[in-house]
Structure formats: structure tokens, C-alpha cells
Amino acid sequence: MIVSRWLTRPFKARMRGSAAWFEDRTGATELLHKGLYEAVPKKGGWAYALGSATLALILLQLFSGIFLLLDYVPSVTDAFTSLDYLRTSDGFGAWVRGLHLWGSYTLIFVIGLHMVRTFLSASYKRPRELNWVTGALLFFLVLGLAITGAMLPWDQAAYWTTVVVTNIPHYLPFIGDGIRTLWRGGEFVGPITLTRTFAIHIWVLPFLMFSLIGAHLYLLRRHGEFGAWVNYSTDPNEDEEKQIGERIRRAEPPYPTKRIARRYSAPRETVPFFPDQLIKDVVMSAVLIAVIFVMGLISGAPLDEPSNPATLSYVPTPEWFFLPLDQFLVVAPTNPLIAIGVFGVLGIGAALMIFLPFIDRSPERRPLRRPEVIIPALFMAFTVIVFAILGISRLYNL
Amino acid sequence: MNLRILLSSLQPVGGSVLTNGVVVAIVILLHIQIATYITGSSTLAIVSEAISMARKDERHGRLAYMMVKSQVQIFAFGSATAILFVLFLLTGLWAIFWTALQQITFWVMVFEAAFFLVEIVLLYSIYANWERLGNHRRARLGMMVLLNITLWWQMFLIDVVASFMLTPNAGDVSILNQILNPTALPLTIHRTIGNLAWAGAVIAVIGAFNYLRLTRHSRVPTPDAPAGLRPLRSIGAMAVGHLETEAKRAEILHWEWVAQWGVIWAVALSLLQPWVGYSYAKEIQLHAYGAWYTLMFGSLSNVFLIQIFLLGMIFILGSLFFWRRMVRSGAPGAGRQLALMVALILLTLLAIQPAWFAGSYADAVAAGGNHPWWQGGLLNPIGNFIPFKVAALIGMVIFGLWSVTSYATALSRGHIVPGGSSRGAQRTALILGVTVSLMMMVMGVLREHSRQPYTINGEITLHQQITNNAPSSSSVDQGQP
Numbered sequence: 001m002i003v004s005r006w007l008t009r010p011f012k013a014r015m016r017g018s019a020a021w022f023e024d025r026t027g028a029t030e031l032l033h034k035g036l037y038e039a040v041p042k043k044g045g046w047a048y049a050l051g052s053a054t055l056a057l058i059l060l061q062l063f064s065g066i067f068l069l070l071d072y073v074p075s076v077t078d079a080f081t082s083l084d085y086l087r088t089s090d091g092f093g094a095w096v097r098g099l100h101l102w103g104s105y106t107l108i109f110v111i112g113l114h115m116v117r118t119f120l121s122a123s124y125k126r127p128r129e130l131n132w133v134t135g136a137l138l139f140f141l142v143l144g145l146a147i148t149g150a151m152l153p154w155d156q157a158a159y160w161t162t163v164v165v166t167n168i169p170h171y172l173p174f175i176g177d178g179i180r181t182l183w184r185g186g187e188f189v190g191p192i193t194l195t196r197t198f199a200i201h202i203w204v205l206p207f208l209m210f211s212l213i214g215a216h217l218y219l220l221r222r223h224g225e226f227g228a229w230v231n232y233s234t235d236p237n238e239d240e241e242k243q244i245g246e247r248i249r250r251a252e253p254p255y256p257t258k259r260i261a262r263r264y265s266a267p268r269e270t271v272p273f274f275p276d277q278l279i280k281d282v283v284m285s286a287v288l289i290a291v292i293f294v295m296g297l298i299s300g301a302p303l304d305e306p307s308n309p310a311t312l313s314y315v316p317t318p319e320w321f322f323l324p325l326d327q328f329l330v331v332a333p334t335n336p337l338i339a340i341g342v343f344g345v346l347g348i349g350a351a352l353m354i355f356l357p358f359i360d361r362s363p364e365r366r367p368l369r370r371p372e373v374i375i376p377a378l379f380m381a382f383t384v385i386v387f388a389i390l391g392i393s394r395l396y397n398l
Numbered sequence: 399m400n401l402r403i404l405l406s407s408l409q410p411v412g413g414s415v416l417t418n419g420v421v422v423a424i425v426i427l428l429h430i431q432i433a434t435y436i437t438g439s440s441t442l443a444i445v446s447e448a449i450s451m452a453r454k455d456e457r458h459g460r461l462a463y464m465m466v467k468s469q470v471q472i473f474a475f476g477s478a479t480a481i482l483f484v485l486f487l488l489t490g491l492w493a494i495f496w497t498a499l500q501q502i503t504f505w506v507m508v509f510e511a512a513f514f515l516v517e518i519v520l521l522y523s524i525y526a527n528w529e530r531l532g533n534h535r536r537a538r539l540g541m542m543v544l545l546n547i548t549l550w551w552q553m554f555l556i557d558v559v560a561s562f563m564l565t566p567n568a569g570d571v572s573i574l575n576q577i578l579n580p581t582a583l584p585l586t587i588h589r590t591i592g593n594l595a596w597a598g599a600v601i602a603v604i605g606a607f608n609y610l611r612l613t614r615h616s617r618v619p620t621p622d623a624p625a626g627l628r629p630l631r632s633i634g635a636m637a638v639g640h641l642e643t644e645a646k647r648a649e650i651l652h653w654e655w656v657a658q659w660g661v662i663w664a665v666a667l668s669l670l671q672p673w674v675g676y677s678y679a680k681e682i683q684l685h686a687y688g689a690w691y692t693l694m695f696g697s698l699s700n701v702f703l704i705q706i707f708l709l710g711m712i713f714i715l716g717s718l719f720f721w722r723r724m725v726r727s728g729a730p731g732a733g734r735q736l737a738l739m740v741a742l743i744l745l746t747l748l749a750i751q752p753a754w755f756a757g758s759y760a761d762a763v764a765a766g767g768n769h770p771w772w773q774g775g776l777l778n779p780i781g782n783f784i785p786f787k788v789a790a791l792i793g794m795v796i797f798g799l800w801s802v803t804s805y806a807t808a809l810s811r812g813h814i815v816p817g818g819s820s821r822g823a824q825r826t827a828l829i830l831g832v833t834v835s836l837m838m839m840v841m842g843v844l845r846e847h848s849r850q851p852y853t854i855n856g857e858i859t860l861h862q863q864i865t866n867n868a869p870s871s872s873s874v875d876q877g878q879p
Binding site: 327330334336340345371375376383389390392393394 | 567578579580582583584587666669670673674676677680681685784785788789792799802803804806807809810811
């Protein structure tokens with residue numbers, strides 16, 4: 001009866017009725033409206049697009065990963081064969097692997113740029129501390145996904161990467177050996193190591209990642225995009241308090257941001273997220289994805305010889321994004337130094353990075369007014385870059 | 399005399415390995431100090447000019463011009479020492495070695511020499527047209543960037559030659575292997591940073607010297623002394639009643655600022671040297687073990703301790719300079735700066751501990767003293783590089799970084815009063831400059847002597863004998879403890 005009555009109505013009325021029914025039950029239009037019609041700072045829109053591009057690349061990794069799962073077999077006997085089949089016998093298999101690999105490279109690069117942008121603009125300061133914490137954790141998760149992904153092909157490179165990486169926890173005092181045994185499923189790398197690494201790569205880390213992405217986006221919407229100091233300047237010829245007061249009065253949601261100095265509670269000029277910011281987000285994401293598609297097609301993803309634990313001549317080389325860490329291990333070759341270097345220096349560095357908003361609590365936003373964080377950060381950045389260069393030189397001279 | 403008879407009687411120019419080495423060392427150390435200043439100050443001039451343009455800050459513009467002018471003033475002399483070095487000393491005193499090296503690194507040398515021409519054109523054009531280009535500052539900055547790129551490449555190419563002499567990549571003389579020999583990039587990074595630190599130190603010296611010159615005759619009366627007998631302690635005091643002219647005051651303020659600018663660069667860049675140098679030493683250990691052993695355990699190990707001492711002194715003097723400026727300005731955090739200086743002194747004392755109370759490890763073993771000093775031996779385990787010296791170096795970097803950051807923070811918050819410097823602080827800047835200069839000389843001596851008895855490691859000896867006996871890479875052969 002209901003169906004026949006619905007079918008007898010004019011088409012437009014039918015569509016309108018269906019949309020109203022859907023809206024009543026889900027509130028989708030309202031949600032979409034909330035999502036699209038938020039104010040964002042006018043200046044620096046291309047820089048903010050790095051965040052959206054990061055999300056787009058994560059989704060690309062998700063979808064290309066799902067396609068790879070259709071063929072990949074996580075066992076030491078079949079992992080390499082399944083990927084070799086993709087390379088030689090599947091029409092688009094090699095391309096999809098290439099997409100997944102180049103997508104991960106680009107993702108690491110873009111999320112790094114996004115963090116640098118956020119750091120330089122001091123967007124992590126009150127009340128956006130948790131935005132930064134979730135973002136920093138996401139960065140480490142992306143690195144975790146990259147390294148566990150590199151272990152899965154179970155070719156020579158993957159096998160020896162697994163041997164090196166799963167051995168690192170061993171240098172941790174007291175609990176190191178336990179963690180290594182737990183990950184490896186025994187004293188040595190074997191079938192259980194691969195299945196556990198596979199589970200970490202496709203379930204544990206993505207679960208954590210998408211939970212954090214949800215939190216990150218929620219917090220972004222709650223406090224609004226900070227932008228940078230350039231969005232909060234005032235005319236020196238006019239009364240500053242008056243200008244700020246006026247700005248706050250005519251601020252559009254989500255501004256004025258609460259629990260922040262009045263000066264930084266609302267940008268001087270804003271634009272709606274749709275279409276002004278969204279178009280920039282789409283363009284940047286589309287360009288990056290296009291580059292990834294082309295690189296995936298041209299370069300693909302390498303597949304080494306099948307793994308051979310008995311070989312004595314194979315020298316494992318790290319992925320480019322782990323070159324600095326690898327070089328760090330070269331200059332810290334003995335047990336106490338590895339423990340100090342990896343778990344002391346790097347651990348402290350990672351902790352400082354995650355808890356940065358709780359360390360840098362000054363109200364200053366301009367980089368030159370924040371030497372207490374900019375100088376150590378430059379020092380760290382320089383260290384990472386130089387270790388990467390030295391790593392390249394060392395690999396050449398192996 | 400018949401030409402044939404003359405030619406047949408040709409012999410290498412006389413002189414011992416020692417005297418020939420000393421002559422080369424004097425000329426090359428002089429050349430290096432000039433060349434590295436030109437390269438480093440070229441980068442700093444760009445930074446200064448860019449800041450001047452961005453902030454419309456005349457001080458930075460004046461400093462950039464001063465650096466360009468100083469480059470012009472010493473460029474010819476620096477080039478002359480290079481020509482003297484190459485044409486007369488190496489060709490005359492070390493003919494076989496130099497001919498072999500020239501042939502091996504021919505194209506590297508050709509490009510290195512060609513860069514001189516580009517530099518001459520760019521540097522003199524920038525200097526001669528400085529005022530004229532004042533209305534086209536972006537173009538001028540672009541030319542300065544080009545000059546800097548050229549200078550950097552020239553340094554890189556000569557580093558290829560220098561590093562190839564230490565790690566000749568198992569005798570493989572292909573261009574790529576020369577360029578990517580194991581110590582080429584580490585040495586280049588080490589020198590790039592060193593150049594900037596040295597340029598900063600020279601600028602600090604120039605600033606401090608001018609400050610001291612301008613405040614030399616200033617006096618302030620005290621109740622118990624005739625007027626004009628006590629040296630003036632600060633510009634702030636001078637402003638009370640003894641300021642000669644406003645122009646002079648502006649000059650003093652400028653040079654005070656220049657000295658501070660230079661000290662910050664010198665100390666901040668030197669902070670990178672411990673681990674960059676460590677990485678460089680690591681490559682030497684992996685690819686020229688004999689040279690590394692000489693540096694760390696052999697005859698040069700005590701000279702290396704002097705190097706670490708000078709490095710520690712740079713941080714200590716920097717901290718002292720910062721502390722004096724902060725105390726004079728009444729800046730918050732001056733007490734912390736003093737504590738940091740004390741920590742740096744203690745860490746330097748830990749880092750310069752010899753690992754043995756003998757000439758070298760071999761001497762300690764030969765004397766039968768290869769057990770700890772408290773057991774009557776000559777070994778001092780507290781001076782072991784790993785982990786004690788490494789921990790001390792890490793500590794020096796952390797506290798040094800804290801010291802610089804602390805001062806920069808006070809500066810950015812406006813807590814450092816312009817004109818509030820004491821003459822003592824400026825003297826500290828002078829000593830800092832001398833320390834950096836000494837450190838560069840010691841580094842040159844260390845690097846060039848570490849590969850002895852070879853000029854090209856494992857290939858040509860100091861007596862210019864060509865050999866195929868590559869030095870042993872086995873740590874067991876070298877008696878590594």
C-alpha cells in the first residue's frame with residue numbers, strides 16, 4: 001500500500017519525500033551543513049590544505065591496501081609468491097602495489113610538512129593542545145605502518161628488515177627481550193613474526209589511527225583552525241582592544257575560540273570552508289594523488305629475491321625515511337650506546353614532540369619570538385637531515 | 399748550460415719531510431682560515447641581508463655590506479696563498495705526490511679552479527655595485543646567493559680531494575667514487591658548519607674589537623678617585639654624563655650588537671660539531687682504521703684531547719659572554735646561565751680526561767701498565783670514549799643548546815639591554831674568536847697527520863713512494879683494546 005502510493009506520486013515529489021524521510025531519520029543534511037559551512041582563516045589556505053591532503057592520502061592507503069589484501073597471503077611460504085603473482089600475472093597488481101608504496105612515501109612527507117606548518121605557526125597552543133597530541137601520535141602511527149608494511153613482502157629486504165627492526169626492543173632494559181619474543185613469536189624471526197606483523201599492520205595500527213583521526217577532526221572543528229599569527233595582526237594606528245573586540249563580536253562559528261588570549265580568539269578575516277577552503281583541499285589532494293598514480297605506474301614497487309635466512313652476503317638497507325635512525329645506530333654501535341641513543345635520546349625527543357604544547361606555554365606565536373622552541377627544533381631538524389645525508393653516503397660505500 | 403744536461407740533472411727540491419711539511423702547514427692553515435671565512439661569511443651575509451630586507455633593518459644591511467667588503471679585502475690574499483701552495487710548495491716540494499693527485503682528481507681540480515673565475519666576477523660585481531644595486535635589493539641578494547652556491551661547491555670539490563687522500567675508496571679512481579668516497583660528505587658537512595661558526599667568530603671579534611676601541615678612553619668618575627681614571631664599565635654608565643657624541647654612541651651600540659650576533663652564530667653552529675664530527679670519525683674508523691687509531695689511541699690522541707678542550711672552551715666562553723650580558727641587563731635567567739656555564743666546565747673536564755696516563759695506549763701497554771691506575775697501571779677507564787666521553791659530549795651539546803636558547807629567549811623578550819655590555823664581555827668574544835681559530839688549526843693538523851706515513855692513504859707514502867700496501871683495516875692488527 002505504502003509502496004504503491006509512493007510510486008503513483010510525481011518523480012520530483014517522490015525524491016523530495018525520500019530526502020525528507022532520510023533527513024528525519026539521520027539528520028544528514030544538517031550534518032553536511034555543519035561540516036561545510038564553518039569559518040576558516042582567510043590567509044594561508046594552501047598551508048591548511050596539508051591536513052586534508054594527509055587525510056586523503058590515508059584513505060588512498062586504505063583503499064589500495066584493501067585491493068592488495070585480495071591477493072596477499074600472510075605466510076612465509078606464500079607471501080612472496082602472492083606478490084610475485086601480482087607483479088607478473090595480475091593486470092593492475094603491480095600498479096596497485098606501486099600506489100600503496102608511493103602513497104606511503106608521499107603520506108610521510110606530507111604529514112611531516114603538516115606538522116612543520118603547525119609547529120611554526122604555534123597552532124598547538126592552548127586550547128589546541130590535544131589537536132597536536134593526536135596529530136603527533138598519528139605521525140608515529142604512520143611511521144609504524146610504513147615499517148610494518150615493509151616487512152610483509154617477505155623478500156630478502158623484508159626479511160632482513162624484520163630481523164633488524166624486531167631486534168631493536170632487545171636493547172630496552174628489563175622488558176626488551178620480552179617484547180622481542182612477543183613480536184617474533186619466539187627467539188628468532190619466523191612464520192609467527194610475519195602473521196603478527198601482518199595483524200599489527202592491518203588491524204592494530206589502522207584501528208588506532210582511525211580512532212585518532214576521528215578525535216583529531218572533532219577537536220579541529222571544536223576549536224577551529226588557528227591558522228597563523230598573520231591572521232591576528234592589528235592596525236597599529238587604531239586602538240588594539242577596540243579592533244579585537246569588534247573582531248570577536250562579528251566572529252562566525254567556531255570562533256571565537258574559548259580559553260585563549262582574546263587577541264587570538266578570532267581571526268581578522270575568515271572565509272567559509274565551502275567553497276573557499278574546500279577547493280584548495282581538493283586541488284592539493286588531487287595533485288598529490290595524481291603524482292602517486294603516475295609514480296605507481298612508472299616506478300611501481302620493488303620486489304627483491306625470496307627471503308633466505310641462510311645468506312651471509314645480503315646487506316639490508318633501510319627505507320629512506322628510516323635512514324636517519326639507521327645512521328643513528330651506526331654511530332651508536334655498542335649496547336649501552338644503542339640503549340642510550342634509541343631509547344634515551346630518541347625517546348626523550350619523541351616525548352618532547354608529543355608533549356610540546358605542555359612545554360611551550362608562552363603566549364607568543366611568531367617563530368622569532370619563540371627561540372626557546374625554535375632553536376632546539378632547528379637543531380633536531382638539522383640532525384635528522386644530516387643523518388639522512390650521511391646514511392646515503394654510507395649506503396653508497398657499503 | 400745545455401738544456402739536456404739541465405733536464406737530466408733535475409731533482410726534487412731539497413728539504414726534509416718535516417720542514418717541507420711545516421712550510422705546507424703554515425701556508426695551508428693560513429689559506430684555510432681565509433677561505434673558510436669567505437665561504438661562511440658569504441652565507442651569513444645572505445642571512446643578514448635577507449633579514450634587513452624583510453624587516454627594513456639597517457643594522458643587518460650594514461653588517462651584510464661589512465661582510466661583503468671584508469670578503470673582497472681578503473679574497474686576493476687568500477687566492478695568492480692558494481696559488482703559492484699549489485704552484486710552489488706542492489709542485490716543488492711534493493712533486494710526485496702532487497702530480498699523482500692532480501692526475502687522479504683532474505676534473506675535480508679543474509672545476510674547483512674554474513669556480514675562482516665565477517667568484518671573482520660575482521664578488522667584485524656585488525661589491526663595486528653595492529650602492530647602485532641598493533634599489534634592486536632582490537637582484538643583489540640573488541647575486542649573493544649565486545656567489546654562496548659557487549663558494550660552497552668549490553669547498554665541496556676541494557673536500558673531495560682532501561677526503562680522497564684519507565679514504566681513497568680502495569684505490570677506485572672513478573669520478574663518482576672520488577665524489578662519494580666515504581668521508582667526502584661527512585667532511586663537507588663538518589666544514590660547512592665549521593665555516594659558519596668561524597665566520598660568526600670573526601664577526602664577533604670585529605664587533606668586540608671595535609667596541610673596545612671606541613670605549614677605550616671612556617672614563618667615569620668615582621668618589622675616591624680623580625675623574626677620568628676608572629675605565630667605563632658600560633654604555634649605560636657612559637650615558638650618565640660622559641657620552642662624547644650621539645654618533646659615537648650609535649657606533650658603540652652597533653658594534654656591541656655585531657659582536658653579539660657573531661657570538662650566537664659561532665656557539666650555536668659549534669653545537670652541531672660534536673655529533674657531526676663523531677659521524678665523520680665513525681666513517682674514518684670504518685674506512686681508514688689506521689688513521690682513526692692514530693687519532694683515538696695513537697700518537698695524536700692527546701692532540702685530539704686538545705681539540706675537545708677547545709670545543710668545550712667555545713661553549714664555556716659563549717656561556718660566559720651570555721651570562722655577563724644577562725647579568726649587566728638584569729635579565730631573568732642569569733643565574734641559570736651561570737649554572738649552565740659551571741655544568742659545561744665540569745663536562746669539558748670529563749671529556750678531556752685521557753684514557754691512559756701515558757703517551758698513547760701502545761705506550762701504556764709497552765710499560766706493562768695496561769690495567770687501571772688504582773691497580774698501579776697507566777689506564778684511566780673514566781677517560782674511555784664509550785660511554786664516558788660520549789656522555790660528556792652529549793651533555794655539552796644539551797647544556798650548550800640550553801645556554802644559547804636561554805640567551806636568545808632573553809633577547810627576543812627584550813631583556814638584554816642594548817648598550818649594557820661590559821668590556822669584559824667583549825674581551826670574552828675576542829678570546830672566543832681566537833679559540834675557534836686555534837681549533838681549526840688543530841683540526842687541520844689532526845686530519846693531515848692522521849694518515850701518516852701516507853700522503854694518499856695506503857697509496858703514496860710521505861717519502862713519495864708509491865705503494866700498493868693498503869693499510870690494515872683489522873682492529874686486531876692495530877691492538878685495539
